[in-house]
Amino acid sequence: MIPSVARHLICPLHERLLRRPTFRFARQLEESQWYAPDELRAVQRDKLRDLLRHAGSNTSFYRRRFDQAGVNVDRLEPKEVLKRLPLLDKPTIRAAGEELLWRSAPGGLFPHNTGGSTGEPLVFYFGRRRQAFDQAARIRTHRWYGVDIGDRELYLWGSPIELGSGGRLKMARDALFNHRLLNAFDMSPDRMDAYIRTLHRFQPACLFGYPSSLALLAEHARARGRQLSTAGLRAVFVTGEVCHPHQRKTIASAFGVDVADGYGSREAGFIAHQCPQGNMHLTAENIFVEIIDGQGSVLPPGHTGEIVVTHLDAYAMPFIRYRTGDVGRLRPGRCSCGRGLPMMDVVQGRTTDFLYLPDGTVMHALSIIYPLREMTGIRQFRVTQNEDFSVLVDVVADNRIERLTREAVAQRVRPVLGGQVDLQVSLVDGISPSHSGKHRYVVSRVQRKTDRSPEEVGPGG
Numbered sequence: 001m002i003p004s005v006a007r008h009l010i011c012p013l014h015e016r017l018l019r020r021p022t023f024r025f026a027r028q029l030e031e032s033q034w035y036a037p038d039e040l041r042a043v044q045r046d047k048l049r050d051l052l053r054h055a056g057s058n059t060s061f062y063r064r065r066f067d068q069a070g071v072n073v074d075r076l077e078p079k080e081v082l083k084r085l086p087l088l089d090k091p092t093i094r095a096a097g098e099e100l101l102w103r104s105a106p107g108g109l110f111p112h113n114t115g116g117s118t119g120e121p122l123v124f125y126f127g128r129r130r131q132a133f134d135q136a137a138r139i140r141t142h143r144w145y146g147v148d149i150g151d152r153e154l155y156l157w158g159s160p161i162e163l164g165s166g167g168r169l170k171m172a173r174d175a176l177f178n179h180r181l182l183n184a185f186d187m188s189p190d191r192m193d194a195y196i197r198t199l200h201r202f203q204p205a206c207l208f209g210y211p212s213s214l215a216l217l218a219e220h221a222r223a224r225g226r227q228l229s230t231a232g233l234r235a236v237f238v239t240g241e242v243c244h245p246h247q248r249k250t251i252a253s254a255f256g257v258d259v260a261d262g263y264g265s266r267e268a269g270f271i272a273h274q275c276p277q278g279n280m281h282l283t284a285e286n287i288f289v290e291i292i293d294g295q296g297s298v299l300p301p302g303h304t305g306e307i308v309v310t311h312l313d314a315y316a317m318p319f320i321r322y323r324t325g326d327v328g329r330l331r332p333g334r335c336s337c338g339r340g341l342p343m344m345d346v347v348q349g350r351t352t353d354f355l356y357l358p359d360g361t362v363m364h365a366l367s368i369i370y371p372l373r374e375m376t377g378i379r380q381f382r383v384t385q386n387e388d389f390s391v392l393v394d395v396v397a398d399n400r401i402e403r404l405t406r407e408a409v410a411q412r413v414r415p416v417l418g419g420q421v422d423l424q425v426s427l428v429d430g431i432s433p434s435h436s437g438k439h440r441y442v443v444s445r446v447q448r449k450t451d452r453s454p455e456e457v458g459p460g461g
């Protein structure tokens, strides 16, 4: 597809059919990024007030929450209202169920599964407004690197939607939009050779993927003596996990372009993205970020704590003071790129391990996480691979819904692993966090032949 046709015809038509105002929002965001910090704070304040009013009027969960906290949304400054509200975490969302939903959201509600950063599966709902704003935010950051709507994008990615039963439809749509998908869950040496050939044939304007998978592909190409740089490539966008310095270096030198880090998640939204100056800018028009300490108090800029987000456009299922489990800080000052968007650092977020098969296949952790988190009856899980390649899955059952059996879990996981490794499933009462204080829900103890030297391994790597 010619990029300009995709840009001016196919993509706008698609969004109009879905009745999503993505392009109008993208034009707004294009303009507001240059507002002065004061003006952006005013935008946030107005949107926050609107959201709080909406949540209090249209969801029973927040009506009760505001009552219990004794806040009057019309009388208090919106930021003050937030400070007085309790935080929202996954168990609370799960317990609240439908009380969190705005049933009459225009265009309907769209369910999603997520594991977030903690290995606790969760179902939540999107509305059209939120989808459009998240998409518009993404368009804006791509333009920072000269990548526009309709340009060729190559994804090294894995998702149950893209790779599952709806795959054929998705592939047809991808072709129209100039997107192409490589399966990040299948990184055997042969597949990676094929990926390199696709890269050179497709000539994308940008690459998009998990830093771990892109770094793996880069290492593989180097070992094979193959080039990854191609004419027309403008940037590599990484997201989904923390991008460690050694990964950034490997990816940037292999592809010969800037590596731009995006921070966000399915449930929390498109929170922040790096600009070409290397600073992480908040999507301030869509997301309000608070940094909190261990007692739940809000910390000033410069101080490190847990990242808590309020999605200003999540009307169908309001996320107000949602705990991400990630650690970061807001940064005072302004970026030399001239944008008024505030800056932040993400200090610690999701770190994923690979799983290894005896034949040399390397699998992204998400390939085993997705089938587990889509199973009903699982509250929490952890996957451990031992040095002899055998895999242990610990599962905490949520038996309120249906009785979970070890056999059922094994049946889900076995097709992912194939027949080469031993698999054991245990039903346990609880899973304690690792010593880093954060759940690493896939851990592999298999020694890779090409392990990095210790000085190359970044923090938390």
Ligand SMILES: [Zn+2]
Pocket: 275, 276, 277, 278, 279, 281, 335, 336, 337, 338, 339
């Ligand atoms: Zn900047």
